[in-house]
Amino acid sequence: DVKVTQSSRYLVKRTGEKVFLECVQDMDHENMFWYRQDPGLGLRLIYFSYDVKMKEKGDIPEGYSVSREKKERFSLILESASTNQTSMYLCATGEGNQPQHFGDGTRLSIL
Amino acid sequence: DQQVKQNSPSLSVQEGRISILNCDYTNSMFDYFLWYKKYPAEGPTFLISISSIKDKNEDGRFTVFLNKSAKHLSLHIVPSQPGDSAVYFCAADSTGANSKLTFGKGITLSVRP
Numbered sequence: 218d219v220k221v222t223q224s225s226r227y228l229v230k231r232t233g234e235k236v237f238l239e240c241v242q243d244m245d246h247e248n249m250f251w252y253r254q255d256p257g258l259g260l261r262l263i264y265f266s267y268d269v270k271m272k273e274k275g276d277i278p279e280g281y282s283v284s285r286e287k288k289e290r291f292s293l294i295l296e297s298a299s300t301n302q303t304s305m306y307l308c309a310t311g312e313g314n315q316p317q318h319f320g321d322g323t324r325l326s327i328l
Numbered sequence: 329d330q331q332v333k334q335n336s337p338s339l340s341v342q343e344g345r346i347s348i349l350n351c352d353y354t355n356s357m358f359d360y361f362l363w364y365k366k367y368p369a370e371g372p373t374f375l376i377s378i379s380s381i382k383d384k385n386e387d388g389r390f391t392v393f394l395n396k397s398a399k400h401l402s403l404h405i406v407p408s409q410p411g412d413s414a415v416y417f418c419a420a421d422s423t424g425a426n427s428k429l430t431f432g433k434g435i436t437l438s439v440r441p
Binding site: 221267317 | 337360362370371373374377428434
């Protein structure tokens with residue numbers, strides 16, 4: 218079974234802080250994704266990566282950056298957290314066109 | 329512009345009856361479609377998929393139908409069970425070298441005992 222582990226289930230941070238969300242997968246998948254889920258808006262793609270040190274902007278990259286130094290780890294960075302970034306963040310991995318596998322999410326609150 | 333639309337935010341059905349969840353898409357390049365199920369405080373889990381070369385795919389109680397001319401797909405759950413109560417996301421992809429899914433907003437299914 219694919220295991221996608223997100224470092225925190227719940228996180229509370231303050232406005233202006235730099236926030237790191239970590240995601241680790243154990244299946245040697247090439248592709249990794251970061252989404253956010255908001256009520257009434259579904260899942261929206263923030264950033265994705267098809268290879269180490271490679272990154273592509275998704276549909277809503279503003280205010281975020283990512284890092285992929287190793288194949289198994291994909292980090293999402295909120296450069297200066299704002300209240301509108303309060304959300305559920307979901308990491309996913311995949312290979313080719315196979316269905317993506319998701320972690321359990323990090324519920325992030327920015328106060 | 330929303331490329332994958334799930335126009336009904338919620339659906340309530342009686343246990344044992346059929347649940348029909350609908351999804352529409354606008355991008356003609358989409359040729360692979362997936363349904364994910366999500367419980368609260370968990371990540372989405374893959375449920376079933378269909379390629380555009382098919383019009384139906386079945387897996388146990390779950391069947392997905394694709395109408396390419398109408399750019400419409402539907403997920404049928406028969407019989408519905410209380411454990412099916414969850415949020416269901418429709419997603420679409422253009423197959424190629426790598427996957428990049430576009431998701432709908434989701435529909436909350438409630439199955440009444």
